Amino acid sequence: MSPPLEHEAGVPSGTSGGGYSRRVGLFSGVMLVIGGIIGSGIFLNPSIVAQRVHTPALTLGAWLLGGGVALIGAFIYGELGQRIPKAGGSYVYLRDAFGELPAFLNAWGMLLMIATGAIAAVAVTFANYTLALTGLADGYRFPLAVGAIVLLSGINYFGVRPGALTQNVFTVLKLVALAVLVGAGLLLAGASPSVGTTTPPAPPDSIVLALGAALVPVLFSYGGWQQTNFVAEELVNPERNLPRALLWGVIGVVTVYLLANLTYLRTLGAEGLAASNAPAADALGLLLGPTGRTFITAGVALSTFGFLNLVILVSPRVYQAMAADGLFFPWMARLHPRYHTPSAAIVFQAVWAILLTSTGTYGELLDYVVFADWLVFGATAATLFVYRARERQGQVPRVTYRVPGHPFTPLLFIAAALYVVVGSTASNPLNALKGTLLLGAGVPVFLYWRKRREARATAQVSGTDVVEGPSVPEQPVRSAVSGKRGAD
Template identity: 80%
Template sequence: MDEQHEAAPRIVVEDRAGYSRRVGLFSGVMLVIGGIIGSGIFLNPSIVAQRVHTPELTLGVWVLGGVVALIGAFVYGELGQRAPKAGGSYVYLRDAFGALPAFLNAWGLLLIIATGAIAAVAVAFASYTIALLGLPATARLPLAVGAIVLLSGINYIGVRLGTLTQNVFTLLKLVALAVLCGAGLLLAKVAPETAAGASTALPDSLGLAVGAALVPVLFSYGGWQQTNFVAEEMIDPERNLPRALLLGVIAVVTVYLLANLTYLRTLGAEGLAASSAPAADALGQLLGPGGRTFITAGIAVSTFGFLNLVILVSPRVYQAMAADGLFFPRLARLHPRYHTPTSAIVFQAAWAIVLTLSGTYGDLLDSVVFADWLVFGATAATLFVYRARERAGSVPRARYRVPGYPLTPLLFIAAAAYVVIGSIASNPANALKGALLLLAGVPVFFFWRHRTSGGKSAPRVRDGLHSAPP
């Protein structure tokens, strides 16, 4: 690491508690799929149809977004092989650009990006569940908090149980999507405007319309990067992490395209644009009220699985930050029996519950939606630093390499910049609030940096196995 980018001091301690390698290739693929597919594919395709109008452009934008996601998987695959450590983007940003950008990434996740997502998805899960079971609206918050506590407890006692839960709910959400797509492809009568030769009017400004439609598509494809957070717990991560990323993203792209084809065949582009719940409308049209009930259950299952994924992977980032001496030392500790960052999991759950009960998570999360793709672009840029160090001989040559380098990562960075700029331009006041929330981490960073360099209690590391002082 360059001297000007050196991270916070690390000290050796005798505690050897470390992460346990329990995540195989199949679980890795399920993490990728579960990290991308939430509720968006069941609800959001209508936004794309509203912006581009025609069936061909609607599918084309989803194809384009899939290409960007696939390039992202290639980039994160090489980065994961180069630094297969817990924390993912935090590690790459720290190694390439220094401790402050890495800390701000982790700070944003802890403050609102991950915890706000946990709150929002927990409430969404509760909303679908009470609708499905006919429970009173007053059950929403208790059910949301209960889901956070339950899944945090599951992930507290081991990554194996957490990934097993993820595998089950990812498979269930794939079953729901398979029923949706199968019914659409086998039972749907093709909507007139979707038939060969038929088309609705093109948007007035094709380029702007496609660009506007690409923003929600790229947000729907985001999430593959979270698997890199648990790289240190994967079996043979140098081999399995890139494979899991590629297989998972390819599976999601296939599912997304089939789902959109189902919507278009069933509802047509105009019907899709007018629908606020395209999955329910499509399956309800094909299978009647039972189809609507089934897809409501499918969305509840999908949100629950996504909630588990965020709760599982995000504490690894806080743990890595604390192990660098940049946060409460206790969060750096791994449980001697469970080999999980238990304090980080509890801390995350507590803050997510506060956000859930306060009801502020929605506005806060909206204000930092650009931050995910800001981190994606910055993380992809670290690949150029690693490659430069490789050419200089300071790091070994990576076995797995991004195809089309340097063009493909540059295209990915451009796509990320487009999403960030688009998000800021659409609501500059909200973006300013989000930027201020993230920049509030700067004094926090210098506080912890000073505390560590001043000889106070700091996390300690030996042979890459993170722990905290007893």
């Protein structure tokens, strides 16, 4: 067996070699948090914020305010992760606090369109930037996108260690690209001909409404920290390291985002930023010429590739937890006996994501469920009140990591999540309706699998077996509900 990450134990005791292995240390956890948040958004989205608030101060204020909300989210998920350091993250919290149906619908949405659609979309984005960087013909777009999905799925199939190492490398590379952008902007922006040549823009008529509108793209850009909780069972000492990774990772991203926006504003000005379709490329191109544009194009390609790896790495843990509860195909619950990964779930995810890529439906699907991420964030934050109530009643032990400012900070986070959901729904009600119907289609699927589970339980009690298909030498890992733990 290869040496574990961060010099820690590999397969935990009590798993008989069939559970998740703790291979992800604190540094890798921080890289997962940063890599899960920073994709291509910071290179592109700041122009939308500038369009809505107009002035440099309000632009930075919107990103700072969004960072505060993200930090509260990190505190919330840190406490939840310490309470239940199990694979599946929000799926586990929702199931234990509110029941199996909302948890299943979360996992169903991820598998059907949210995670797999994101994989398809990000893979195509990576391919587009690669084509721009290399000058290859458009015909290579699909093979590049599919090749990236297959390559990264293969890496993560063979263990969380190679997946985490890949994530570390590409997260560091995207941070280097952003460091060059920020360094050039702060050091050379004074020489830019665009700085100081325009009249300072007037503030919006209603600052409160403008900031509220700007928060929607800002909060979407900050989303992603929660994905590290999906691999909690594979973190070394998760009760301690998961909250620290979330906190340090989000603080790092907030710092990077603020510095990047300061660079855009110093280089392009507020009006130039609002008018730009690619602020990172425009800013670095203005400062360093064609070399700068080429460099940032490579940086975005690397960033999207790293984000793609992160989604491929963490999402199958949710499907595995769902299947381990008897609510999906039983073979999806099995972990590879050697690599300790949800190998079947990884393959299933890759096949479905490639299908979405080939049909081109991923864009529409993501538009339909754009509100779902923050709906889950808000619902997950609400589980904290359930756990705190159980703690007061002595039903669960008290944890050492506490969300500061409770209950006000979680309520503020829930309000922000609801604002994003309402704003996204109001901006396109038809898409929201379609997304709700797609998510609602999971209800009969849930009822079917629950009935199958009850039938299997009845068959076992009566001494008969329900045939689920050919057996394979991979071992199922039950979730916390069954009392069997994959990694302790």
